[in-house]
Amino acid sequence: MLKTLLLALAGLALCTTQALAEPLKIGVIGAGNVGGTLGTLWAQAGHPVMFASRHPDELAGLVKAAGANARAGSVADALAYADVIVLSVPYAAMPAISEQGRGTFQGKVVLSTSNPFSGRDGEVGRQALADGVASADQRYLPGARLVRAFNAIGYGSMKSQAHRQSGGPVAIATFADDAKAREVGARLVRDAGFIPVLLPLARANEGLPGGATSGVLSEAQLKSALGVAP
Template sequence: MRIGVLGAGMIGGTVGRLWAQAGHEVSFGVRHPERLRSMLSGLGGKATAGSALDAVAGADVVLAAIPFRAWPGVAAEIGAALGDKVLLDATVPDPPRDGAFGDAALARKDGVAFAVALLLPRAKLVRAFSTVMWTTLQSQAHRAGDRIGIPLAGDDEEAVALAVRLASDAGFDPVVVGPLSQARRFDPGTAVFDSGMSGPQVRAALGVA
């Protein structure tokens, strides 16, 4: 599968490499692709670097792992190329870093997800990889026993099914929480956010099967 990853930092870089190691074709969209290319040489040609637009245009599915404050500009840049593709949104507002846009998203009663959904209304948005520290993702992927749980929420069934597959391919336990409106249950400040819980623990905390 061709996966575009917006951002190659802590979350994007970690998850993108795990997907490349699993055999997917990963294209990182970054501001300075030339700085990243040498770092990707050990992934057997499964990972490349280019612009954000390049990463989105050539992808079957896109993971967004950018600073939350960047969303308005990034959405304007990639919206046409993204269209109705699946968008896995791992972005999380971090005050005060993300300014008024981040503060407004955290204040939403319907959840952070809808701050992004309003910017990209055609995309099949799934909240994913938004609750686990990058160090945990890096060190605990494919671990023995109960794997780290990755809560997922989205309105499109096929998009959620794709997110389930990709979370599993990266070495984690996908936990489908429900439609996008349920993503607020694993937003910042909730019991499962930044907890490092296993899949069974996430299911128990959120009361899902």
């Protein structure tokens, strides 16, 4: 009886591990420097990636460079296709994204790399900074399982520091409250070649450019800067 139970538990563990290892269909909305770099890293890690923009026909070069797991589509295509939505758009575009994706964010993991800037993003950016970027995200993405990551590292460093060997992997502050968002967000950070440091959404403003998490930091350096126990 005990042997049967142990075998059943082992089988369940194996199934769970295999399920977690399944590739994630990722829709990257905003295929500029940040979205293009991250999407390429994930495609190279084995995830099917759809790069989306208002002009998907202009993404042929990016798709070719990202490899066989990449394709291009419209924003509507990506919203329908993806298990995980990645937003890498100027924050001023969030109201339009919210309207276009109405009803599609419910229960879906959304990883946002988008940052509000008061100058570039006008009143939308100023309000997001005043309210807190996570609160603003949740207002624009109702029902989404929100995670914020890659907000304070430049795309050049993403390219050059992914899967860093010397000095250990670069750490990425990863903000989420929902359990699935934390799990998926941490996995995507790792699959891109970095190490996640998990934090609650209430601290997401600390992940904005110019803050304590900015730059290329080791796990120990990032945790020290954020006052997180090693």
